[in-house]
Amino acid sequence: MLSITSIVYTLQRVIGENTRLVDIEHADILHYRKELLTGTIINPAMPNLTRQGRAPSTVNKQMAVLSEMPKLANRSQFILHAPYEGVSRLKLSKNDPDPLLLHKYQALITTLPSSQALIIIVAVYTGMRPGEIGALAWEDDAHMVYEIYSKWIGDMNQDQVNMLNNQMPTALPPERPTGRGA
Numbered sequence: 001m002l003s004i005t006s007i008v009y010t011l012q013r014v015i016g017e018n019t020r021l022v023d024i025e026h027a028d029i030l031h032y033r034k035e036l037l038t039g040t041i042i043n044p045a046m047p048n049l050t051r052q053g054r055a056p057s058t059v060n061k062q063m064a065v066l067s068e069m070p071k072l073a074n075r076s077q078f079i080l081h082a083p084y085e086g087v088s089r090l091k092l093s094k095n096d097p098d099p100l101l102l103h104k105y106q107a108l109i110t111t112l113p114s115s116q117a118l119i120i121i122v123a124v125y126t127g128m129r130p131g132e133i134g135a136l137a138w139e140d141d142a143h144m145v146y147e148i149y150s151k152w153i154g155d156m157n158q159d160q161v162n163m164l165n166n167q168m169p170t171a172l173p174p175e176r177p178t179g180r181g182a
Helices: 004-015 026-038 056-075 102-111 114-126 130-134 142-155 158-171
Strands: 040-042 050-052
Antiparallel strands (some): 040 050
16 A cells, blocks of 8 residues: 555656646646656666556545645635546456356366366356355255256256256266265
């Protein structure tokens, strides 16, 4: 997390030490934001290490600190204009999801042993997270799995239902395992 002191030093370098608040206009605020987003990052502690640009979330934090200064000056009537108004936050980009394609899913199911394939089948068709699947006990065996599927079967298309019906009997173990906790 950035400290306020670090942000103020960065803003001082971008804006300039001798820039007066009364001289800052709306266009200047936008220019500062662009400079923070795309400009060179200089770290006084490591002068040989320079990078280009900052993350939008970092720029948003720095712009929040910058906008508080003219807001306070405007409320105190030191300046009569509000250069910070109309400056929106930068949008944070989200990574596009990488869906599990049908042919990849089918290849995965065919290569796994039936006990491991069951876990993948339950996860794909129910949306359960790995931790939820791991918390299932043997008492939650085939009947529970079929109950889960029956709840979500309304959301499945006919191909998914057919695939489920074909794979479930072979994926379920025939009887309770022996060993740990049996």
